[in-house]
Amino acid sequence: MQTIQNATQTNERKVTSLLECLDVKNGERKVLAVFDQLIEAPNWTQDGQSLIYNSGGLLYSFELATGTSNAIDSGYANQCNNDHVLSPDRNQIAVSHHSKEDGQSRIYIFPFEGGHPTLITALAPSYLHGWSPDGQTLAYCAERKGQYDIYTIPAAGGVETQLTDTAGLDDGPEYSPDGRHIWFNSTRSGLMQLWRMNADGSEQTQMTFDESNSWFPHVSPDGESVAYLTYRKDDVAPNDHPANKNVEIRIMPIHGGEYRTLAELFGGQGTINVNSWSPDSTKLAFVSYRLGE
Structure with a gap:
């Protein structure tokens, strides 16, 4: 979850964003583009040709072949x-947009090519993270009655x-790609750890047990x-999960077990909040940051 305010707070220091690609087999990193403003959370499109990221309240499509970015029309969801x-x-595309009426995050859907957004969650705050493989259901984190939990809702509302x-x-x-499980992160055992449950919420099972705070599990295609x-x-x-920290991107087998560190970087909030696996499961897109004076 995230607010527009904490996304852009850098103690008035200039932010440089590096859009990067990581080979999960050999750990090779490649900088795809450098931006002189904050960008966050790249999604890899299913055709493998573009990355979708957010910046300044809007979404953009970064074309890998040309290295150019174009804003996506999201109507009033700005x-x-x-x-x-x-x-x-x-x-x-489903987004979490901070509504004009009260500034709270709610979930909206609009056409991939851009267009008018449709409100999905009337209750707020709601922070989107997952879309079921059959396209029928959205999964999200939401605060209700003072507690943040995992919820689902039909994609049609x-x-x-x-x-x-x-x-x-x-x-x-x-x-998960087969729709059987929902992965999430939870502090219920003390530190933030990764958990997995059946798609109906049953059999909630802890999957990491190390002495780190682990966030945002992304299952490979x-x-x-x-x-x-x-x-x-x-x-x-x-x-x-603040910005501007020394963090790691790690990988582990789907059934749990020993992890492997893929990259060490300066980032955190905005680096890999949403699934950014390439369609062939060989690469990850992410954002690292540099702070100027």
Whole structure:
């Protein structure tokens, strides 16, 4: 989850954003573009030709072949944060947009090529993270009655379903490619750790157990691996994922087990909030940052 305010707060220091691509097999990093403003959270499109990122409340399409970015028309949804997801059929984009009326994050859907947004979650705050493989359901983190939990709602709109109800923060829900599971991160065991549950909320199972704070599990399209972001234990509170920290991108097998560090970088909030696996499961897109004076 994220607000527009904390996304752009850098203590008045100039931010340079590096859009990068990481080979998960050999760890090779490639800088695709450098931006003199804050950009966040790249999604890889299903055709492998573009990356979708957010900046300044809008979404942009970065064309890999040309290295050019173009704004995507999202109508009145012009305060989007870094919680955005592409539909499985590539026809739509779902976003978390801070509504004009009260500044709270709600989920909207609009056409992939741009157009008028449709409100999906009337209740706020709601922070989108996952879209089921069959295109029927959205998964998100939401605060209701003072507690943040995982919820789902029909992508066409309707009544939301609460899946978790445990003390502590539950965040970052994302479907596995077969639709059987939802991965998420939770502080219920102390530090922020990765968890997995059945898509109906049953069998909630802890999947990481190390002395780090782990966020945003992203399952590879081939269903074999999970990439995620970690903060050092003493750098952050377990329920916080700030910008401008030394972090790692890690990977582990889908069934759990020993992790491998893919990259160490300066980032955090905005680096890899949403799934950014390439369609062939060989690369990850992410954003690292530099701070000027």
